[in-house]
Ligand code: FES
């Protein structure tokens with residue numbers, strides 16, 4: 074028996090893969106394969122390059138630049154004059170400065186170096202400034218045709234900003250070949266309507282391997298141990314040993330693992346879906362009826378730099394006034410931060426072990442109930458070999474690290490936001506106590 078009581082039936086090698094014909098059924102796990110794509114059975118059609126949720130609507134402030142990166146490539150988001158989101162390569166096409174230190178003027182991005190301004194389409198709108206036309210008269214018509222921002226396709230939906238990351242930004246978005254539909258990434262394609270729910274969300278940055286964080290979020294085993302004292306569910310704690318039936322499905326678009334309590338009357342525990350390249354949905358109950366759904370988005374900023382956007386959708390506590398009064402959002406966020414902090418040390422040290430080459434086939438053994446993780450690594454290694462996203466913008470030991478640390482804005486790496494949230498809870502509690510005391514004092 075493992076610590077959660079999941080019956081161990083086999084040891085799997087890691088990470089190179091479970092042979093495809095070794096997919097077996099046993100009394101604790103059943104694997105079924107549905108093929109809805111042109112790929113061979115069980116293979117996911119999306120790879121590492123594709124649609125990523127990279128920011129929340131709330132986090133892209135108007136007239137502000139939002140810096141981030143994808144697979145080492147520095148990028149910036151902003152809203153153009155029509156409030157549409159633009160994702161551009163963080164490189165001014167005049168002399169190659171970054172837009173760090175620049176700004177937005179009337180919906181146009183402004184370079185900090187010579188003041189070059191660019192329209193939503195990426196054209197320079199004040200050539201006279203950057204060409205010194207105001208000093209030296211010359212013919213710059215040709216130059217105007219060549220200077221242009223580089224962009225990625227970007228869509229805003231349900232409070233998320235999605236980009237199609239293909240590794241090569243273009244001056245003309247119509248030249249980008251989009252190989253997968255955004256619909257395959259959207260939560261509503263997986264059985265639930267976001268509009269039926271209220272939600273809380275946070276962003277969290279980690280200095281560790283992106284793929285390891287996804288592995289962590291697919292792993293239910295660790296929840297009982299490392300998060301056992303934090304998760305507000307009496308059935309999830311260190312002392313409880315719970316048994317589940319596990320059912321894994323792969324259908325070309327996602328991998329799904331369903332955990333049902335062995336005691337029939339208790340029904341389903343959770344369902345986890347991995348939707349490549351970077352999304353995980355965790356349902357408490359079936360997708361159509363779940364009262365509570367967690368959506369986790371994973372963003373590969375750079376080597377050892379990763380961001381997670383976590384959003385908790387709920388069908389309960391939907392009254393805005395009550396949730397505000399009882400500080401529901403802040404209290405939820407406090408739990409998120411605590412859970413991420415609990416994982417962080419493990420993720421950093423596990424990343425190190427992997428990079429040292431210690432996590433090899435013969436050194437570690439997956440359990441039977443880790444099959445979902447095995448399938449994830451199979452997909453990951455396959456995509457890594459085919460698409461090689463880390464080779465598109467390679468860095469080396471001499472590379473200036475300026476873009477690595479700058480986007481690290483969220484805890485747990487930077488704990489300021491967590492402390493700010495705790496402070497806000499304390500101040501709000503004091504305010505809520507002072508109001509009735511003050512009123513009482515007035516009447517006495
Ligand atoms: S480098 Fe940007 S305007 Fe010159």
Ligand SMILES: [Fe+2]
Nearest residue numbers: 289295300416
């Ligand atoms: Fe965790």
